[in-house]
Amino acid sequence: MISEFIKRNLSTSAIWLFIIFELLFFSIAGHYLSFSDGAFMDLNNMLLLLNQSAPIGIIAVGMTLIMVNGNIDLSVGAVFAIAGIVMLDSMTWPVFAGLGDWVIVVSWTLALLAGALLGALNGLIVWKTGVDAFIVTLGSMLGYRGLVFMFNGENPTSHLNWTLIDFAEAQFLGFNTATWFLAASVLVIWLVTRYTVHGRNAYAIGNNRNAAVNAGIRVGPHMVINFVIIGFLAALSSVVFYSGSGSVNPNDGQLYELWVITAVVLGGTKLAGGSGSVIGTLGGVIAIQLLRKGLGYIGADTSTVNLVIGLILIVVLFIDRQLNVKGAQELRV
Amino acid sequence: MANIASKQVLTVLGKQGILIAFVLFMVIFSLANSNFLSLDNLQSVIRSSAILGVMALGVTFVVISGNLDLSVGSMMSFSTIVVLDLHDKLGPNLAIPTMYLMTLGLGGFIGYLVGYLRLNSLIVTLGMLSAIHGLTLTYSGGQNMDIADKSNTWFGFFGRGEIFGLPVPIILFILLAAFLGVLLAKTPFGRKVYAVGGNPTAAAFSGIPRARTVFTCYLISAFCVATAGLIQASRSMGSQNTVGQGLELEVLAAVILGGASLLGGSGTIFKTVIGILILGFIQNGLLLMGWPFYVQFVITWIIIILAVWLDISVKRGKLWVSN
Numbered sequence: 001m002i003s004e005f006i007k008r009n010l011s012t013s014a015i016w017l018f019i020i021f022e023l024l025f026f027s028i029a030g031h032y033l034s035f036s037d038g039a040f041m042d043l044n045n046m047l048l049l050l051n052q053s054a055p056i057g058i059i060a061v062g063m064t065l066i067m068v069n070g071n072i073d074l075s076v077g078a079v080f081a082i083a084g085i086v087m088l089d090s091m092t093w094p095v096f097a098g099l100g101d102w103v104i105v106v107s108w109t110l111a112l113l114a115g116a117l118l119g120a121l122n123g124l125i126v127w128k129t130g131v132d133a134f135i136v137t138l139g140s141m142l143g144y145r146g147l148v149f150m151f152n153g154e155n156p157t158s159h160l161n162w163t164l165i166d167f168a169e170a171q172f173l174g175f176n177t178a179t180w181f182l183a184a185s186v187l188v189i190w191l192v193t194r195y196t197v198h199g200r201n202a203y204a205i206g207n208n209r210n211a212a213v214n215a216g217i218r219v220g221p222h223m224v225i226n227f228v229i230i231g232f233l234a235a236l237s238s239v240v241f242y243s244g245s246g247s248v249n250p251n252d253g254q255l256y257e258l259w260v261i262t263a264v265v266l267g268g269t270k271l272a273g274g275s276g277s278v279i280g281t282l283g284g285v286i287a288i289q290l291l292r293k294g295l296g297y298i299g300a301d302t303s304t305v306n307l308v309i310g311l312i313l314i315v316v317l318f319i320d321r322q323l324n325v326k327g328a329q330e331l332r333v
Numbered sequence: 334m335a336n337i338a339s340k341q342v343l344t345v346l347g348k349q350g351i352l353i354a355f356v357l358f359m360v361i362f363s364l365a366n367s368n369f370l371s372l373d374n375l376q377s378v379i380r381s382s383a384i385l386g387v388m389a390l391g392v393t394f395v396v397i398s399g400n401l402d403l404s405v406g407s408m409m410s411f412s413t414i415v416v417l418d419l420h421d422k423l424g425p426n427l428a429i430p431t432m433y434l435m436t437l438g439l440g441g442f443i444g445y446l447v448g449y450l451r452l453n454s455l456i457v458t459l460g461m462l463s464a465i466h467g468l469t470l471t472y473s474g475g476q477n478m479d480i481a482d483k484s485n486t487w488f489g490f491f492g493r494g495e496i497f498g499l500p501v502p503i504i505l506f507i508l509l510a511a512f513l514g515v516l517l518a519k520t521p522f523g524r525k526v527y528a529v530g531g532n533p534t535a536a537a538f539s540g541i542p543r544a545r546t547v548f549t550c551y552l553i554s555a556f557c558v559a560t561a562g563l564i565q566a567s568r569s570m571g572s573q574n575t576v577g578q579g580l581e582l583e584v585l586a587a588v589i590l591g592g593a594s595l596l597g598g599s600g601t602i603f604k605t606v607i608g609i610l611i612l613g614f615i616q617n618g619l620l621l622m623g624w625p626f627y628v629q630f631v632i633t634w635i636i637i638i639l640a641v642w643l644d645i646s647v648k649r650g651k652l653w654v655s656n
Contacts, residue, residue: 074582129653138637143634149626303471305467306463309467314452317457
């Protein structure tokens with residue numbers, strides 16, 4: 001009875017237990033090892049941490065929905081770069097010269113539209129051709145990166161707009177702009193998964209595609225909607241980030257897809273689809289960022305971060321497998 | 334009647350589509366630029382594809398067995414850095430076997446996790462991508478690795494040397510492709526790889542040891558990665574920590590282009606080689622035509638999706654999915 005309860009709740013709450021463990025560990029270890037005077041669990045430090053989690057976090061929210069639906073998207077890093085370039089480049093277009101600071105609204109809209117369109121293209125190809133999402137987005141990861149280079153060759157795209165930078169650096173109720181966008185994305189997608197037909201169907205399709213088809217759910221349109229959402233969120237993450245930095249390098253966003261997937265898997269979402277939650281993903285994103293900051297705080301080499309995250313991912317998978325009832329019943333070979 | 338004929342055309346296209354595309358590209362590029370078919374150019378394309386190609390050979394085994402390997406890129410960085418570092422400490426005679434052993438150790442670890450513990454290969458190798466990258470950075474201390482005395486060593490043989498006018502990387506690629514091609518197509522082990530990837534349940538009931546077969550596939554992949562690292566290290570005699578970064582997905586693209594299914598059970602070494610050559614020749618052909626390098630990304634994207642789409646629509650019997 002109790003073991004059943006633990007099994008059921010461990011996968012969702014494990015990531016938060018892990019975060020508490022990280023906080024305690026780095027606070028105590030930092031007390032003896034750190035060269036800095038400030039405490040690790042300092043409020044400003046935590047706020048900064050949330051702010052830094054935002055770019056990966058916002059995309060990871062969308063990836064949760066995609067993976068719950070049983071797909072994967074490897075092209076998010078390239079979409080991230082394209083949206084940033086569209087935003088910064090469109091601000092300098094002569095068409096919008098008379099708009100003043102309203103150009104920000106137009107550029108943001110254009111960038112978000114570009115992201116949603118690229119996502120829709122992925123989704124439509126996956127739906128209509130029936131090619132696996134892994135292959136389609138592996139291809140578009142390359143293809144979209146090619147589009148990135150078409151804007152400006154190998155040169156960075158830069159544009160400074162002080163109103164925009166002020167907006168990115170602004171704080172509201174103590175939280176930075178990026179943190180608010182992260183929180184809003186988590187909330188909206190959580191509501192979508194929890195209270196909408198689309199969210200319910202996405203879980204159903206990921207859990208058992210054939211059963212969903214037999215129940216009369218149209219698989220394709222739901223997939224396309226999810227790809228539009230992740231494209232939109234990758235663009236949102238990008239516009240929030242580049243509003244502050246003001247310069248896009250054509251190689252930006254590379255390997256983001258791998259970081260995002262790592263965060264989502266750490267947060268308890270199954271690759272096979274059908275289970276997972278946005279809240280868990282938020283935990284995964286925070287846990288990774290905490291690990292980065294914490295290891296830096298206790299003076300560990302930054303390279304150990306990669307090593308530790310990689311091994312943790314494997315250990316999580318191992319523990320999850322041991323607890324997974326379905327796994328235990330599988331044919332032993 | 335017309336329907337049957339079009340179906341036959343579709344079947345032939347689906348089976349040999351990648352070869353037809355290859356020939357088509359060769360014809361287009363050689364018409365567009367007279368230098369394209371020159372021996373020098375062909376040789377330089379194959380030489381520059383050799384590193385990616387050697388890695389793709391190993392990944393083909395892993396993919397046919399129904400798994401993925403995303404760690405080959407950072408593993409290649411690892412073996413390059415290790416062999417360069419050990420070259421100055423132990424000398425090339427000891428450095429090369431030591432590097433091979435260390436890389437095989439990593440491959441064996443992945444093989445154990447995926448084969449014996451039955452963990453999901455995508456996540457395991459994603460984790461190992463990150464972990465091995467960290468390992469490489471820790472090993473090198475974040476520094477670039479260089480051979481101190483570049484002129485006074487025979488180590489450059491693997492990347493720069495020639496035998497009877499043929500560059501050594503090409504010879505290594507051909508030898509390895511021939512050996513692994515025979516291993517996959519003509520031996521009991523090769524049939525086990527197809528069986529385990531094609532239908533795991535049937536394979537288990539036929540008494541085929543899935544765990545050991547998958548384990549061996551990852552060892553083969555690691556061996557290929559070590560060879561690629563050796564060629565890279567020997568050619569450049571010095572390297573950054575991130576030399577293999579991102580190659581895992583390019584390699585996978587070539588393997589898929591060659592017609593291996595990600596579900597496992599299909600694909601051949603010959604077709605993977607064609608996949609690698611297509612990528613190499615597209616890159617080269619576009620450069621000769623004076624197009625910027627990033628156009629090849631877009632073209633690769635289109636070709637990959639078309640190739641896989643054609644393949645599955647032949648199996649499905651129709652082009653579009655309705656549901």
